[in-house]
Amino acid sequence: MMAKVTETDKDGRPLLSSVNVKAALLNLVSAGYNTTRVTLLSLVHILATRPELRKLLQTEVDNVIGSNRKPTLRDIENCSLIESVLLETLRYISHIPLSVFHFTADDCQINGYTIQKGTTIIPNLWTAHHNDKDFEHPYTFIPDRFLDKSGNLVTATDPLRESLMPFGVGKRSCIGEVFDISRMFLFLTTLMQTATIEKPDSENLVEFGLDDLNPGLVMHSKPYKIKFVMRQ
Numbered sequence: 001m002m003a004k005v006t007e008t009d010k011d012g013r014p015l016l017s018s019v020n021v022k023a024a025l026l027n028l029v030s031a032g033y034n035t036t037r038v039t040l041l042s043l044v045h046i047l048a049t050r051p052e053l054r055k056l057l058q059t060e061v062d063n064v065i066g067s068n069r070k071p072t073l074r075d076i077e078n079c080s081l082i083e084s085v086l087l088e089t090l091r092y093i094s095h096i097p098l099s100v101f102h103f104t105a106d107d108c109q110i111n112g113y114t115i116q117k118g119t120t121i122i123p124n125l126w127t128a129h130h131n132d133k134d135f136e137h138p139y140t141f142i143p144d145r146f147l148d149k150s151g152n153l154v155t156a157t158d159p160l161r162e163s164l165m166p167f168g169v170g171k172r173s174c175i176g177e178v179f180d181i182s183r184m185f186l187f188l189t190t191l192m193q194t195a196t197i198e199k200p201d202s203e204n205l206v207e208f209g210l211d212d213l214n215p216g217l218v219m220h221s222k223p224y225k226i227k228f229v230m231r232q
């Protein structure tokens with residue numbers, strides 16, 4: 001069903017014009033596509049050079065989901081390692097190193113500093129995710145970083161999770177967070193269920209490092225080659 005928005009503002013301009021619709025779609029594609037793409041490309045690269053981790057993920061998927069049905073979002077609560085790996089990938093690559101600029105609507109205090117109204121604030125997510133006060137060995141990819149001693153994902157109010165903010169925080173944080181995590185979960189579980197990622201036969205694939213990301217407002221993966229072997 002199609003509905004046309006005919007409401008106008010007090011000057012007679014349409015509240016939702018075709019320019020607005022195009023801009024919104026462009027925003028969704030650029031904000032949603034590139035960000036998810038680089039996260040998954042980095043993770044696939046990591047898994048191609050870490051067979052022991054790939055096997056652990058496949059075992060979790062085999063135990064929770066098996067091979068006779070497709071993964072669903074309900075499975076997420078039983079796939080703690082998969083979720084921890086997704087969160088750790090977002091932390092480790094921090095591919096939006098500086099978040100969207102904001103400015104203070106009023107005078108305020110942050111950590112004892114007085115910030116005047118109208119000051120531009122640039123959240124530095126890279127530093128937030130790579131300091132050893134909040135994250136032990138911040139430059140190491142630790143797959144089970146977000147698991148507790150019993151192997152459960154630490155709760156969202158745990159200080160470790162609260163220090164993780166790849167989607168920003170507050171009123172203007174990313175509207176795609178839940179969508180993104182759920183799509184990445186379905187992608188990774190489906191991949192682990194159906195295929196094994198390996199190094200290519202012909203070329204040497206070195207372990208993923210942060211140098212494998214091109215600098216930018218959103219950092220992008222450099223191209224690499226891998227091999228997918230379908231599971232029986």
Ligand code: HEM
Pocket residue numbers: 027028031032033035036039096099100101166167168169171172173174175176177179180
């Ligand atoms: C790995 C995936 C993603 C990451 C790391 C990410 C990160 C971010 C960050 C850091 C912001 C700025 C928040 C702030 O201003 O403090 C943001 C905003 C936004 N994101 Fe995402 N994002 C991701 C995926 C997506 C997806 C899948 C969509 C859409 C389906 C999306 C749509 C948006 C939009 C529309 C905004 C602007 C929100 C606003 O200004 O109110 N993002 N994102």
